[in-house]
Amino acid sequence: xxxxxxxxAVSGSLHNPSKTDVLIxxxxxxxxxxxxxxxxxxxxxxxxxxxxxxLNRKELPREVEDELRLVETADLLVVASPVYRAxxxxxxxxxxxxxxxxALVDTPVLLGATxxxxxxxxxxxxxxxxxxxxxxxxxxxxxxxxxxxxxxGYRIDSPLLKERIKTSIRRGLPLITSSVQEKRRIREALExxxxxxxxxxxxxxxxxxxxxT
Ligand SMILES: Cc1cc2nc3c(=O)[nH]c(=O)nc-3n(C[C@H](O)[C@H](O)[C@H](O)COP(=O)(O)O)c2cc1C
Numbered sequence: 150x151x152x153x154x155x156x157x158a159v160s161g162s163l164h165n166p167s168k169t170d171v172l173i174x175x176x177x178x179x180x181x182x183x184x185x186x187x188x189x190x191x192x193x194x195x196x197x198x199x200x201x202x203x204l205n206r207k208e209l210p211r212e213v214e215d216e217l218r219l220v221e222t223a224d225l226l227v228v229a230s231p232v233y234r235a236x237x238x239x240x241x242x243x244x245x246x247x248x249x250x251x252a253l254v255d256t257p258v259l260l261g262a263t264x265x266x267x268x269x270x271x272x273x274x275x276x277x278x279x280x281x282x283x284x285x286x287x288x289x290x291x292x293x294x295x296x297x298x299x300x301x302g303y304r305i306d307s308p309l310l311k312e313r314i315k316t317s318i319r320r321g322l323p324l325i326t327s328s329v330q331e332k333r334r335i336r337e338a339l340e341x342x343x344x345x346x347x348x349x350x351x352x353x354x355x356x357x358x359x360x361x362t
Contacts, residue, residue, distance in 0.1 A: 156188040157223035161230025161241025165194045166303045168263045169229045172295050175305055176227050179314050191216045197240045206247045221252035224329045229261030232269045236276045253284035257325045259317060260292035270294040287328055289321030
């Protein structure tokens, strides 16, 4: 890959300082160790008050619209939210409700969450993964959950959590690199007017397959 990978992170936290922000920072730090990236972090603490009462994208202030466009054109998304009442924060969802339904198709997404309790770790699988499944995004196979005892104040104090982040990135790398290369190849072909070779062999002539007899 020639250009740096454009990574956009969204933190659903409503507080500053924030453990979710700390988790995101560590994910970005580790991503930077293995990939050439440029990163941008969107914090709901910063922009939440600017869109909380807005119901229609056309009425959003420019600043929020610009952040949405960065999300919609990212090569890789890193999304993380604190658990609030067993789900992501309401404003995290409200932000993604403005995202175009098809803008994240095939975009790799690393899922993360922080919670007060270990018992809510399945938020990643039961709340975040279906949301990004709706967008037809490529959610990376391993998500990251951090809870109270993984932190010493606002510092990660858990080698296991750091290892989990490393695993999430390592397992996600094939998806990340193949999706980015493919999207760039198609974009360049379209820009130069070349036909887009799908790389897939032509299909065999269709035969009728009876699934039920
Ligand atoms: C309104 C509210 C609801 C919460 N609900 C849950 C919950 O259902 N499960 C959980 O494990 N932690 C819950 N927590 C704890 C937060 O998820 C946890 O402290 C998180 O790490 C805070 O992240 P932040 O520092 O980025 O804001 C809740 C906290 C608040 C303020």
